[in-house]
Amino acid sequence: MSAPLLGCIEAGGTKFVLGVARGPDSVLRTGRIPTTTPDETIAAAIAFFADAAEAEGPFDAIGIASFGPVELDRTAPGWGHITQTPKAHWSGADIAGPFARAFACPIGFDTDVNGAILAEFLWGAAKGCDVATYVTIGTGIGGGLLIDGRPVHGARHPEMGHFLPRRHPDDTEFAGCCPFHGDCLEGLASGPAIMARWGASLSDLPADHPGHAIIAGYLAQLVIAQRALLSPRRIILGGGVMGTPGLIDRVRAQAEQLGGGYFEGADIDRLVVAPGLGDQAGLLGALALAQGAG
Ligand code: ZN
Numbered sequence: 001m002s003a004p005l006l007g008c009i010e011a012g013g014t015k016f017v018l019g020v021a022r023g024p025d026s027v028l029r030t031g032r033i034p035t036t037t038p039d040e041t042i043a044a045a046i047a048f049f050a051d052a053a054e055a056e057g058p059f060d061a062i063g064i065a066s067f068g069p070v071e072l073d074r075t076a077p078g079w080g081h082i083t084q085t086p087k088a089h090w091s092g093a094d095i096a097g098p099f100a101r102a103f104a105c106p107i108g109f110d111t112d113v114n115g116a117i118l119a120e121f122l123w124g125a126a127k128g129c130d131v132a133t134y135v136t137i138g139t140g141i142g143g144g145l146l147i148d149g150r151p152v153h154g155a156r157h158p159e160m161g162h163f164l165p166r167r168h169p170d171d172t173e174f175a176g177c178c179p180f181h182g183d184c185l186e187g188l189a190s191g192p193a194i195m196a197r198w199g200a201s202l203s204d205l206p207a208d209h210p211g212h213a214i215i216a217g218y219l220a221q222l223v224i225a226q227r228a229l230l231s232p233r234r235i236i237l238g239g240g241v242m243g244t245p246g247l248i249d250r251v252r253a254q255a256e257q258l259g260g261g262y263f264e265g266a267d268i269d270r271l272v273v274a275p276g277l278g279d280q281a282g283l284l285g286a287l288a289l290a291q292g293a294g
Contacts (some may be wrong), residue, residue: 004060006105007049008286010112011035011066011095011140013087016045019283020052024123028056030283036094046102053103062099063108063290065115065282068142070095072110072153074176084173086179108289112136113144114151115285120236121146122288124276129233133226134281135160136239137219141186145230161186165221168214170198189218191241203244216250217243223255223272227263238275260286 003026008019018031029052034197053059069085080096096109110118117126117134118179126132126146135143143160152158162184176183177193187193194202198211205211212249219237226232237248252268275281 004291005053005056005058005294006287006290007052007062007099007105008061008283008290009045009062009064009066009099010189010282010286011064012112012282013067016041017283018045018048019287020049020056021287024119024284024287028052037089038095040164042098046098049099049103059103059105061108061293062103063115063286063288063293064096064099065110065112065289066095068111068126069156069159070109070111071093072157080107106293108286108291108293109288110151110153110285111142111144111157111254111287112282113142114146114153114157115144115234115287115289116238116281117144117146117236117276118151118288118292119281119284120234120276121149124281125236125273126234126276131230132234133160133230133231133232134236134238134275135222137189137191137237137241138239139191141190141239143222159191160222160260161227163222163225165218168217170210171214185218186224189215189241194241201244202241202247212244212247212250213254216247216254217258219247219251220254220258223251224258224263227259227271233266233271235272236275237272238281242274248272 003022006021010017015032019027020029021027032046035041069083071081082090082093084091096107100107113134120126125199132146141161143158145158164184174197176187177196178184178187256268
């Protein structure tokens with residue numbers, strides 16, 4: 001008897017990454033679809049999985065790791081939907097329902113970053129960590145939190161990108177670009193916030209540009225906040241902005257400095273790390289959610 005057939009969906013704001021797998025080491029096919037309208041995007045994803053089911057047989061479960069915000073309460077009528085988002089067409093969009101109806105199988109559904117921290121816990125950089133976080137710094141900033149092997153939901157789900165840092169002394173002019181808060185972390189340190197200030201991505205700024213220290217300083221404040229509030233054993237920093245050479249070392253150094261020697265018990269180089277699963281964390285997150293569905 002072969003392992004269960006699992007459908008995996010990393011539902012992102014710019015693209016949906018799809019996979020069909022029987023386990024993390026047995027990915028049978030992958031695909032990607034640009035994110036346009038919900039109807040068009042979901043129909044294309046269903047066509048991809050229907051084609052796979054014809055070749056491989058029926059799905060045992062489908063996992064969806066979605067951009068947010070999303071409704072995660074399984075008892076709520078809006079479970080599996082996007083809630084309110086500035087992204088055109090997607091407020092209130094039902095993500096999980098169409099797949100449940102099309103394939104009549106259990107659906108695992110969570111945020112993309114909760115999926116990513118679950119995958120990193122199972123197979124990557126957070127193995128053996130009872131408390132761990134995964135933060136992606138890119139077009140937006142989002143964070144997933146895992147406690148005792150389970151992604152945390154609570155009243156909604158963590159929204160780490162909307163944490164309010166104190167302003168860097170060399171960054172007082174820019175108002176920030178979050179439509180809700182202005183200068184929350186996402187408003188100050190996401191890719192669009194970097195572009196709005198300096199007209200280039202962080203990796204394209206010269207090595208001696210002050211932007212490097214400013215962005216590292218904000219991300220270091222997130223590290224301090226997490227240490228103060230959550231006591232994580234691992235903080236995984238991923239996403240496009242973290243591809244900037246030297247950034248993770250700057251974040252570690254500033255976190256040590258801002259911490260003032262108070263937070264003992266974890267080597268900063270082991271606490272703050274890059275994703276162990278690289279670019280695969282998102283799709284493997286969806287796989288982990290499919291495995292846990294039912
Ligand atoms: Zn915000």
